[in-house]
Amino acid sequence: xxxxxxxxxxxxxxxxxxxxxxxxxxxxxxxxxxxxxxxxxxxxxxxxxxxxxxxxxxxxxxxxxxxxxxxxxxxxxxxxxxxxxxxxxxxxxxxxxxxxxxxxxxxxxxxxxxxxxxxxxxxxxxxxxxxxxxxxxxxxxxxxxxxxxxxxxxxxxxxxxxxxxxxxxxxxxxxxxxxxxxxxxxxxxxxxxxxxxxxxxxxxxxxxxxxxxxxxxxxxxxxxxxxxxxxxxxxxxxxxxxxxxxxxxxxxxxxxxxxxxxxxxxxxxxxxxxxxxxxxxxxxxxxxxxxxxxxxxxxxxxxxxxxxxxxxxxxxxxxxxxxxxxxxxxxxxxxxxxxxxxxxxxxxxxxxxxxxxxxxxxxxxxxxxxxxxxxxxxxxxxxxxxxxxxxxxxxxxxxxxxxxxxxxxxxxxxxxxxxxxxxxxxxxxxxxxxxxxxxxxxxxxxxxxxxxxxxxxxxxxxxxxxxxxxxxxxxxxxxxxxxxxxxxxxxxxxxxxxxxxxxxxxxxxxxxxxxxxxxxxxxxxxxxxxxxxxxxxxxxxxxxxxxxxxxxxxxxxxxxxxxxxxxxxxxxxxxxxxxxxxxxxxxxxxxxxxxxxxxxxxxxxxxxxxxxxxxxxxxxxxxxxx
Amino acid sequence: xxxxxxxxxxxxxxxxxxxxxxxxxxxxxxxxxxxxxxxxxxxxxxxxxxxxxxxxxxxxxxxxxxxxxxxxxxxxxxxxxxxxxxxxxxxxxxxxxxxxxxxxxxxxxxxxxxxxxxxxxxxxxxxxxxxxxxxxxxxxxxxxxxxxxxxxxxxxxxxxxxxxxxxxxxxxxxxxxxxxxxxxxxxxxxxxxxxxxxxxxxxxxxxxxxxxxxxxxxxxxxxxxxxxxxxxxxxxxxxxxxxxxxxxxxxxxxxxxxxxxxxxxxxxxxxxxxxxxxxxxxxxxxxxxxxxxxxxxxxxxxxxxxxxxxxxxxxxxxxxxxxxxxxxxxxxxxxxxxxxxxxxxxxxxxxxxxxxxxxxxxxxxxx
Numbered sequence: 001x002x003x004x005x006x007x008x009x010x011x012x013x014x015x016x017x018x019x020x021x022x023x024x025x026x027x028x029x030x031x032x033x034x035x036x037x038x039x040x041x042x043x044x045x046x047x048x049x050x051x052x053x054x055x056x057x058x059x060x061x062x063x064x065x066x067x068x069x070x071x072x073x074x075x076x077x078x079x080x081x082x083x084x085x086x087x088x089x090x091x092x093x094x095x096x097x098x099x100x101x102x103x104x105x106x107x108x109x110x111x112x113x114x115x116x117x118x119x120x121x122x123x124x125x126x127x128x129x130x131x132x133x134x135x136x137x138x139x140x141x142x143x144x145x146x147x148x149x150x151x152x153x154x155x156x157x158x159x160x161x162x163x164x165x166x167x168x169x170x171x172x173x174x175x176x177x178x179x180x181x182x183x184x185x186x187x188x189x190x191x192x193x194x195x196x197x198x199x200x201x202x203x204x205x206x207x208x209x210x211x212x213x214x215x216x217x218x219x220x221x222x223x224x225x226x227x228x229x230x231x232x233x234x235x236x237x238x239x240x241x242x243x244x245x246x247x248x249x250x251x252x253x254x255x256x257x258x259x260x261x262x263x264x265x266x267x268x269x270x271x272x273x274x275x276x277x278x279x280x281x282x283x284x285x286x287x288x289x290x291x292x293x294x295x296x297x298x299x300x301x302x303x304x305x306x307x308x309x310x311x312x313x314x315x316x317x318x319x320x321x322x323x324x325x326x327x328x329x330x331x332x333x334x335x336x337x338x339x340x341x342x343x344x345x346x347x348x349x350x351x352x353x354x355x356x357x358x359x360x361x362x363x364x365x366x367x368x369x370x371x372x373x374x375x376x377x378x379x380x381x382x383x384x385x386x387x388x389x390x391x392x393x394x395x396x397x398x399x400x401x402x403x404x405x406x407x408x409x410x411x412x413x414x415x416x417x418x419x420x421x422x423x424x425x426x427x428x429x430x431x432x433x434x435x436x437x438x439x440x441x442x443x444x445x446x447x448x449x450x451x452x453x454x455x456x457x458x459x460x461x462x463x464x465x466x467x468x469x470x471x472x473x474x475x476x477x478x479x480x481x482x483x484x485x486x487x488x489x490x491x492x493x494x495x496x497x498x499x500x501x502x503x504x505x506x507x508x509x510x511x512x513x514x515x516x517x518x519x520x521x522x523x524x525x526x527x528x529x530x531x532x533x534x535x536x537x538x539x540x541x542x543x544x545x546x547x548x549x550x551x552x553x554x555x556x557x558x559x560x561x562x563x564x565x566x567x568x569x570x571x572x573x574x575x576x577x578x579x580x581x582x583x584x585x586x587x588x589x590x591x592x593x594x595x596x597x598x599x600x601x602x603x604x605x606x607x608x609x610x611x612x613x614x615x616x617x618x619x620x621x622x623x624x625x626x
Numbered sequence: 627x628x629x630x631x632x633x634x635x636x637x638x639x640x641x642x643x644x645x646x647x648x649x650x651x652x653x654x655x656x657x658x659x660x661x662x663x664x665x666x667x668x669x670x671x672x673x674x675x676x677x678x679x680x681x682x683x684x685x686x687x688x689x690x691x692x693x694x695x696x697x698x699x700x701x702x703x704x705x706x707x708x709x710x711x712x713x714x715x716x717x718x719x720x721x722x723x724x725x726x727x728x729x730x731x732x733x734x735x736x737x738x739x740x741x742x743x744x745x746x747x748x749x750x751x752x753x754x755x756x757x758x759x760x761x762x763x764x765x766x767x768x769x770x771x772x773x774x775x776x777x778x779x780x781x782x783x784x785x786x787x788x789x790x791x792x793x794x795x796x797x798x799x800x801x802x803x804x805x806x807x808x809x810x811x812x813x814x815x816x817x818x819x820x821x822x823x824x825x826x827x828x829x830x831x832x833x834x835x836x837x838x839x840x841x842x843x844x845x846x847x848x849x850x851x852x853x854x855x856x857x858x859x860x861x862x863x864x865x866x867x868x869x870x871x872x873x874x875x876x877x878x879x880x881x882x883x884x885x886x887x888x889x890x891x892x893x894x895x896x897x898x899x900x901x902x903x904x905x906x907x908x909x910x911x912x913x914x915x916x917x918x919x920x921x922x923x924x925x926x927x928x929x930x931x932x933x934x935x936x937x938x939x940x941x942x943x944x945x946x947x948x949x950x951x952x953x954x955x956x957x958x959x960x961x962x963x964x965x966x967x968x969x970x971x972x973x974x975x976x977x978x979x980x981x982x983x984x985x986x987x988x989x990x991x992x993x
Contacts, residue, residue, distance in 0.1 A: 013928035015758070016935070019804055020923045024916065027942070031912050034949050035905060041863040041953060042901040049863025053876055053897075221853065 061222055064198065065215025066161045068242030070175065070205065072251040073277075073478065077166050079175055084162035085142050087134040091119065093154035104133075104152055107144045132197070135295045136162055163199075163206075163293040169286035170258040171249065173314035174278075174414065174476065176204020177292035193217065202292075204314070205245070205476065208415045212480055215242030243488055246479040248277035256603040257282045260596040266564075266583040267315035267455050270600055273463040273569060273578045275493040276472025278412070280579075280600060281456070283315040317410075317417045320452040321582060324539030324589070325380045325523075326567045327401075327447030329465060329509065331388060332377060334400035336505040340391050343373040343508060349383035355442050360386050363540065377512035378522045380538060382446050389445030390438050397444060398424035403499045404461040405471050406453050411496075412474040420457055423450035448542055459580040462567045465513075466535075466575035468506055469499040513537055514572045517594075527568060527594040532605045535575075536568030536597060538589030561585035566593035570601045577604050638987040641921075644914045645686075645980045648965035649679050649973070651907065652891070656968045658873050659887040659894045671887060671968055678970035681734075682977030689981025693989060694930060697982070701745075701752040705774060708745040711738035712781040727785050737971035739782045739790040744975055744982075746775055746794055747936030750801040755929040758806030765811045768802065786831050789889075789960035793943055800939040805932060838957045859954050861893040862904075869900030887968040889960050892952045911945050921987050930986040937979040940964070 041049065070079035089104075091097040097119060105112035115133055122131050133155075134141070145157055163178055165171075179202040181194050193216070194200065200214075201207035218239030257268040261284040270280035287304055304312055313319065335341030351367030353360045362368065362382040368375065376384035389397065401407060407422030421427075423444065425436035443449030456474060464471045473494040480489040513535035516524040523538040541563040564586030569578040579597045586592030653675050660668040715729050715738055728735035753771055775798045782791040803812060827835065861875065870876070875897040886894055896904050918938040925931035944964040950956035962969055964976050 013925070013931045015806065016804065016925075016928065016931040017923045020919050020935075023804075023919050027912060027915055027919070030942070030946050031908060034908060034946070034953070037950070037953050037955050038862065038896070038901055038904050038908075041859060042866050042896070042904070045863050046866035049860045050866060053860045053864035221856070 062195065062217055062219040063239045064160060064217040065239040066241040067163065067215060068213040068483075069244045070213075071244065071246050072249050072254075073247060073279075074250065075246070076251045078171060078247065078249070078251060080164045080166060081161035082164045083159055084136040086132055086158045086160060087137045087141060087145065088130045088156045088158050089119075089133050090130050090154045090156070095153070097154065100152055100154060103148075104145075104155055107148050107152075108141055130156075130158075136293075163289070165289040165293070167251065167254065167258075168290060169288045170282065171251075171254050172204075172286040172289050173283040173316070174204055174247075174249065174281050175289060176206035176208075176415075177202055177287075177289040178206055179292055179296070203312070204414060205247075208413055209245060209477065212245060213242045216240040241483045244481040244483065245477055246481065248272070248279065248475055248478045249281065250279050250604075250607065252607060253280040253600065253603055254282055256280075257596075257600050258284070258286070260581075260599045261583070264583050264586065264592075265309050265315075266581065266586065266593075267319065268579065268581050268596060268600060269316045269455050269459040270577055270579045270604065271459050271463045271474060273466040273575050276460070276463065276474050277478065277493075278474050278476050279577060279604065281314075281316045281476075283313070283319075285309050285311040287311045314414070314416075315582065315584075316455045317412065317414055318454070319582070320418050320420050320454055321563055321565075322449070322451055322541040323406075323447035323453045323458060324541035324563070324565050325382075325446055326458060326537050326539035326565050326589075327444075327451065327453075328377060328380065328385055329461070329513070329537055329567070330401050330404060330406070331385050331392070331397065331445055332373065332509055332512075333404075333465075333501065333505055334392050334397050335388055336508065337400065337502065338392055338396055341373065341388060346370045346372045347384060347387060349381055351383070353383045353386040353442070355386065355390070355439050358439060360442050373508065374512050374515070377509075377537070378515045378519055380516075380523045385445040386442050389441045394436055394441045394444060395424045395426075397441070398422050398427075401451075403471075403497070404464055405496065406457050406461060410454075410456055410460055410474045412456065413476055417456075418454055420453040421450055447539060455580050455582045458565070458567050459578050462569055462580060463578040464499060465506075465509060466569035466578055469501045471496040471499060510535065510572070513569075517568075523590040524566065524568075524594050526590055527566065527598040527601075529570075529598050529602055531602050532570050533572040534568055534570040534598065534601055535572045536566055536594065538594060539565030539567070540587070540589050541565060543585070558585055562587055564589040564592035566590075566597045568594075568597045568601065570605075577601060633988050636988045636991055638921075638984045640917060641914070641980055641984050641987065644910070644917070645965060645977065647910065648914075649675075649682075651895070652963075652966035652968070652973075653679075654872070655891050655895045655898075655966065656887045658875060658898060659891060661873055674970075675968055675973070678973045679977075681970060682974045685974045685978040686981035686984070689978045690985050690988070692985075694933060694982065694985040697748055697933065698752050698755070698929065701748040704741075705745045705749050708738055708742045709777060709781075711736070712742065712778065714738075716781065716784065727787055734970060737969070739785070739787055739794075740969075740971035740975040741978075742778050742782065742790070743793060743797060743940050744937075744978055746778065746798055747801065747933065747940065747979075749774060750798065750805065751929055751932035751936055754801065754805035754932055755927075757928075762806045762808035763802070763811065764808060765814060768807070771798070771802070783829065786834065787960060788830070788834050789947070792947070792959055793940070793961060796943050797936065797939050800943070801932065801936050804935050804939075834959075855954050855958060858890055858893045858952050862896040862953055865897040865900040865903075867901050869896070869898045869903050872898050874898060889948065889962055889967060890952055891967050892949055892963050895966075908945075908949070911941070915942055918983055921983060924990060925986050926990045930990070934983050934986050937983050940979060941976075 067081050069077065069081065072078050089097075089101070094100040098116060101115040101119060102112045105115050118131055118133055122129075142157060145152065145155060149155075165175060178199045181189070181196070181198045181200045185200065186194055186196065189200075201210040206213065216239060218237040220233050220237075221235040222233050253270060257270070257280045261268060261282060265284055267283040268280060269278065271277065272279055285307075291300060332341070336343065347370075349362060349367040349369060349371050351362050351365055353362070360382070363380070367383065368379055368381040371379075371381045371384045373384075375381065398407070401422045407420055409417045409419045411417075423440075428434060428436045428440075428450075440449055444451050460471065460474055473496050475491055475494070477491055479487060479491065482488055514533065516522045516538070517527045517534050517536055524536045527534050527536055543560055543562055562585070564581075564583040566581045566589050567578075568580070569575045579600050581593040581596045581600075583592045583596070653672050656675055657668045657672040660671050711729065715727065718729065727737050727739065729738065750771060753768075759767065775794065779791050779794050782794060799815070830838075864870070864876075875894055895907065899907075915938055918934055918941070922931045922934040922938065925934055941964050944961055947956060947959070947961045948963045948967075951958050951961065962972050965973065
């Protein structure tokens with residue numbers, strides 16, 4: 001390209017010259033405009049701004065919105081927000097911060113080093129920021145600070161609502177806990193108005209339903225005097241309380257389930273079989289969420305995390321266990337529906353089953369003798385199902401297991417749910433790059449091998465068996481309400497799928513499960529109740545493989561002992577509730593788990609007839625909200 | 627390249643010295659903004675700004691070294707490089723303060739939206755250099771500049787950097803107007819812009835909306851965005867007539883401003899130097915701009931005149947928007963105070979702009 005050096009243009013551009021005259025005018029106008037503004041700020045209002053700047057008198061007081069309450073299905077309180085006081089200190093408001101803190105320590109009878117450490121640790125933060133000297137301080141501290149306010153410049157109290165978990169550890173895993181927002185969380189959530197020091201749901205319902213429960217913080221822009229006392233409010237934004245959340249849980253049923261598991265590690269899940277509503281979900285050992293609410297100490301946290309019994313894990317949704325003999329329910333349904341199983345045909349069980357060159361033992365050393373389907377379920381005959389498994393084939397077994405929701409997350413509105421594993425030949429090829437060996441199907445037939453489930457999945461399976469084949473999504477929240485009682489959202493039953501089952505299949509399985517509890521020789525005799533007829537199935541999940549022969553539970557090292565299962569529903573006629581009990585390292589399901597299921601079911605039946613007086617608690621809760 | 631001796635004698639010392647004065651004021655104020663009373667120093671930022679000044683001088687010399695008529699050839703390649711960098715910044719860019727604006731070059735984080743301002747001026751000067759149509763440009767005559775500038779503005783908006791996007795748009799419009807856009811076409815543009823406002827609103831980030839709403843109604847968010855403006859006004863206002871004295875500002879020490887050594891540096895300056903200081907600083911800007919306008923009038927040709935106008939328009943709009951925003955008569959959008967605010971890319975771009983103007987100034991006597 002040729003560079004343009006146009007000889008004609010040597011005079012410049014006259015049109016630009018003309019237009020530029022206007023530009024001078026614009027320039028002068030802009031100068032005048034900005035100067036006027038500066039004169040207004042610096043000369044006319046200079047005194048006022050000097051006053052404001054001299055003592056840095058404008059402060060932000062943030063008032064977090066009261067977090068929503070959580071109620072059970074009867075409207076009884078599960079989580080309340082009670083008022084509490086935090087002790088704060090603004091170093092800048094005190095001429096001699098260290099002296100003030102020493103004085104404060106004397107008034108409170110506390111060690112002054114402790115308070116001075118707080119000051120030292122936060123040295124790098126701007127001096128006008130509040131330091132938290134103590135959270136949820138006791139009443140005598142409040143009184144002492146109020147009484148000596150004049151000697152303690154910069155020391156203030158802040159009221160803030162504090163979470164109170166009414167039942168302590170009982171529903172800990174479902175309700176979860178709160179904690180100070182982490183730096184990484186803060187980065188993500190900054191746009192949503194979180195600031196350093198905010199409490200945020202860190203686990204369970206508190207975390208998953210954070211947005212609903214949270215509310216909106218308000219605050220004040222205030223002018224303070226040299227002692228940090230409020231002179232006047234410049235601006236105010238009201239806080240908005242969070243929504244009230246109604247759960248499907250029953251507080252009293254939770255209590256019963258928790259007591260039943262007392263001293264054991266395990267979990268109990270109870271579902272409404274006709275809606276998927278979770279009536280009870282407890283996991284032990286538990287922790288007390290109130291400890292988090294008052295500010296957990298480092299060593300307490302360390303103890304919780306390091307505990308070998310994993311108190312922070314919700315075994316109902318996060319524990320993955322082999323289902324053991326409870327899986328025989330799926331085996332029976334698969335066998336009958338696929339037409340492989342002749343229910344009346346008998347086989348002989350000598351106490352072992354040879355597949356290839358390997359012997360699979362029955363749990364009963366001497367065998368069950370001549371066995372048909374009914375007896376195989378009632379007495380939990382392993383050999384019967386060993387020989388059935390390879391005939392159905394692992395892929396068809398997996399298909400039916402998945403139909404009942406095993407191997408997939410149930411989608412309950414709680415965090416970190418696990419899916420368990422339902423293996424089939426595809427799965428094994430992908431995971432291990434190996435073909436499926438038929439011998440592995442034999443293990444699957446009694447719920448061992450690669451197969452794992454969560455207790456919630458088994459409960460949901462049991463509910464679908466009880467209601468004739470409808471798989472509901474387990475629900476924990478039934479309703480969200482604003483503080484004034486208006487319904488914001490409601491959560492009704494949600495069908496995952498309807499499983500097509502022959503009436504004869506259902507009839508046989510219902511009858512057999514009832515007889516597991518009722519019939520002499522049934523493995524679930526310990527669940528027999530005089531109040532209500534219960535149907536169920538026991539299970540014993542092996543933790544380590546027994547090569548050496550039969551060993552009594554007591555002889556095994558604790559962490560090698562079998563897990564005990566009992567899956568059940570009741571009443572047998574017209575089922576309402578499905579209950580699953582898992583006791584880790586409890587030994588046999590019939591002994592260790594079945595009695596606990598019975599307790600929960602009996603409590604449920606008793607609650608059905610409960611007097612109307614319990615509604616009073618609800619009214620009390622509402623008053624607090626207002 | 628052979629340098630004509632006449633060029634050296636015609637070097638524009640006025641412009642050069644004026645620009646050094648601004649950098650001096652800038653480094654001084656950056657020092658104060660970062661000054662830590664207890665530790666007695668201000669950290670590394672002031673000296674880093676001096677390093678950027680070094681880069682800026684190189685950029686300026688580059689802009690002076692060749693005859694500005696060669697810009698005609700580099701305008702489009704320069705545009706292309708800037709466009710690529712802006713796309714690159716979205717892909718591998720470095721985030722800071724919630725937006726993605728920088729490309730990390732190891733020793734230096736390049737902010738391509740700064741040279742984008744220069745690119746628009748070079749491109750528009752090239753496009754508009756021929757004699758304008760008798761009754762001015764109609765919109766249909768100038769579709770190409772729109773097609774070229776549009777992507778730059780959009781890419782800057784999505785970073786998101788609302789302030790730079792506004793500068794890009796307003797410099798573009800200024801050049802169109804000075805280059806001979808018909809008044810009626812301009813009114814069409816304004817009308818279309820107003821009609822598109824709701825659409826644009828939709829694309830803004832929540833914090834940008836918050837700032838604009840806060841400006842329209844300061845009571846809306848007194849705890850967040852509104853707080854910063856309040857504190858900035860306190861800083862300026864408390865400077866009063868003569869200021870609190872250098873290093874004696876109190877507001878800036880409280881870290882109340884999100885960008886006290888960049889976009890809010892004028893507040894720091896005002897607090898310490900007062901109304902008189904502000905007036906001197908503003909007058910310096912006015913002198914420089916007026917000097918450049920004079921230069922534009924005396925440029926040898928239309929191309930040179932348009933180049934000077936574009937560069938001075940960048941200056942003008944930066945000063946007006948920055949001071950208006952810091953003193954609370956405009957919403958807070960991120961626009962630096964030219965040559966004074968901390969920032970390498972901005973300083974180098976501004977020095978380059980001044981270099982271009984010196985170039986035009988030097989060669990106005992040469993035929």
